[in-house]
Structures are given as C-alpha cells and as structure tokens.
C-alpha cells in the first residue's frame with residue numbers, strides 16, 4: 001500500500017491533536033444538550049470513532065450510509081441512501097460527522113434530508129475540507145484541516161475501497177487513479 005503513496009499529508013499525531021481540539025469544542029458547545037452524532041459511512045468511521053471518544057459530555061450515536069462515488073474518482077452528483085438512521089431525530093441536536101467535504105453534494109443532500117425530519121439543530125463536523133472543489137455553497141461548522149486538491153486516502157478515506165486502514169491522511173500517486 002505504502003508504495004502507492006506520494007507522501008503523508010497529515011500525520012496520525014497531527015490528526016490526534018486536532019480530533020482532541022474538535023472534541024473539546026463540541027463538549028463545550030453541546031453541554032447539557034445530549035447531541036446525536038451521525039457517522040456517514042463508510043469514510044468517516046475512523047474519524048468518528050476517535051471523535052466521539054474525545055467528546056466528554058453525554059451523547060448518542062447513529063449511522064447513515066450513502067453512496068455517491070462508487071469506484072470512480074469523480075462524483076456523479078447522485079446520492080443514494082444505502083442505510084438509514086435507526087431512530088427518529090425529531091427534536092434532536094444533530095451533528096453530521098464526515099471525513100471530507102469535496103463538491104458538497106453529499107453533505108447538502110444529507111443536511112436537507114435530516115432537517116426535514118425536524119431536528120432542533122443540524123451541524124456539520126468534517127475532518128477535511130477541500131473548498132476549491134465546491135459545487136454547492138455549504139460550510140462545515142467544525143473543520144479539522146483545510147486541504148488542497150490532492151487525491152487523499154487513509155484514516156477512512158479510500159480509492160476503490162482500498163487504503164482506508166492507513167493511519168495517516170496520504171496523497172495517492174496519480175498513476176493509481178488515472
């Protein structure tokens with residue numbers, strides 16, 4: 001796997017530090033609110049597992065699986081719900097947890113869908129934000145790192161379902177996906 005990588009962009013140590021900062025912020029902002037943190041499968045599963053443990057107030061978790069990219073490196077713009085939430089979110093403070101916001105199409109779809117279910121608040125926490133690729137105006141409320149337009153893998157991010165288990169966020173060699 002490591003031979004397919006140009007370089008480590010964000011090390012696991014930098015990620016840990018940032019996740020702890022995000023956890024502290026969320027703990028402060030949601031004190032007494034019992035927020036529901038929603039993991040958007042599959043990319044955000046590793047970030048999510050670390051983030052929820054960095055939040056030091058009571059919270060609940062749920063999982064939503066959507067698919068927009070398939071095995072291709074560019075989005076089709078179509079978002080499909082593969083697995084819906086287990087419970088009603090009516091009247092809940094919801095935080096959508098993503099690994100990366102790229103065009104914004106996925107998050108825009110998810111945020112609109114969840115808001116229609118009468119949440120009390122709906123915010124977005126993303127590890128990575130790639131604003132240069134945005135097609136829709138959507139701003140995360142909590143961002144770990146703003147990144148440039150590289151093809152990133154690791155710490156949950158994949159290319160054709162590979163590389164999710166790399167501990168750092170890495171730049172993939174162009175010859176792998178071109």
Ligand code: PRP
Pocket residue numbers: 040041042043044066067068069070075098099100101102103104105106107157158
């Ligand atoms: C990735 C990522 C986000 C989305 C971001 O998911 O996890 O959900 O793309 O892209 P966008 O801002 O252009 O919509 P993907 O569909 O690759 O599925 P995965 O999480 O299972 O890897």
